[in-house]
Amino acid sequence: MRIHTSITEVIGNTPLVELQHVTPKSGARILAKVEYLNPGGSVKDRIAGAILDAAEAEGKLQPGGTIVEPTSGNTGVGLALEAQRRGYKTVFVLPDKVAIDKIRVLEAYGARVVITPTAVATSDPRSYNSVAEQLVSEIPGAFMPNQFANQNGPLAHYRSTGPEIWRDTDGTVTHVVIGVGTGGTITGTGRYLKEISNGRVEIIGVEPEGSIYSGGEAHSYRVEGVGEDFFPETFDTAVPDRILKIGDAESFALTRRLATEEALLVGGSSGMALGAALRVAEELDENAVVVVIFPDSGRGYLNKIFSDDWMREQGLLTEPASEVSA
Ligand code: PMP
Secondary structure (H helix, E strand, C coil): CCCCCCHHHHHHCCCEEEEECCCCCCCCEECCCEEHHCCCCCCHHHHHHHHHHHHCCCCCCCCCCCCEECCCCHHHHHHHHHHHHCCCCCEEEECCCCCHHHHHHHHHHEEEEEEECCCCCCCCCHHHHHHHHHHHCCCCEECCCCCCCCHHHHHHHHHHHHHHHHHCCCCCCCCCEEEECCCCHHHHHHHHHHHHHCCCCCEEEEECCCCCCCCCCCCCCCCCCCCCCCCCCCCCCCCCCEEEEEEEHHHHHHHHHHHHCCCEEHHHHHHHHHHHHHHHHHHHCCEEEEEEEEEEHHHHHHCCCCCHHHHHHHHCCCCCHHHCCC
């Protein structure tokens, strides 16, 4: 019999799906790693177990404890799944740009959600990081995983995401394109693939316009889960060979094309990563095997990216999606 004792046992081993329509003219192959097929619906399911295992082993998390974390939603879901199984309470602190659907999901898993303003600097006491730190100091038995510093995040990707890509491409992968939020995915996945290929695999980071990883001024943007106005400890900037910036309009147009042309209903950071993958792929030829990670599902963005009204209000529906280059 094939029976699992917890849904968390089926995290990882997500499929690689070759894009057939939103493809480069160069003939380079683009393989999407579809992370919404994780049980919590995103790539972040992968880090929660590793982070809580380490916290328990180090005595930072005791029975009856509370997990407090500033998160754009997906890390919260991953932590909520693991916390429920292990008997911990959860409190998540989210910036107010996060879609209401994502908040309801966290609450559905039994978490408490605290909303903070997006338009303040990380150092501001009202920022989601500052509010989370305040809650940790107030709640007895509180533990903050701190996904921006916790090295068990990158380690989880070094042990799962990287080896899966190598295995599923029989070692033929040539380029991997990964959106950078905490940098955990790119750091762990990229480090593994660099090591196993003796540096042959090229690793490309992607951030929104308005994020500072590859320079430039910080400003707000609409794509969720990626980019920052500081360098997190979980991001080893030595791992990516280069970092590309993609704007919201291009990210969202490609996200919508993935749903209508590839039957992949994914979130905006997937469209962003694809924008960079297409740019890179146009420099290559049919021998290139470009893997791009699609971090989460589009279901959390139905009233945003997939709403013409919202897109128009944001000034992001200025040209038909089909005219955005692929
Ligand atoms: N896309 C989405 C939708 C996310 O929630 C995240 C996690 N913040 C990422 C991409 C980036 O992953 P990482 O934090 O590992 O860099």
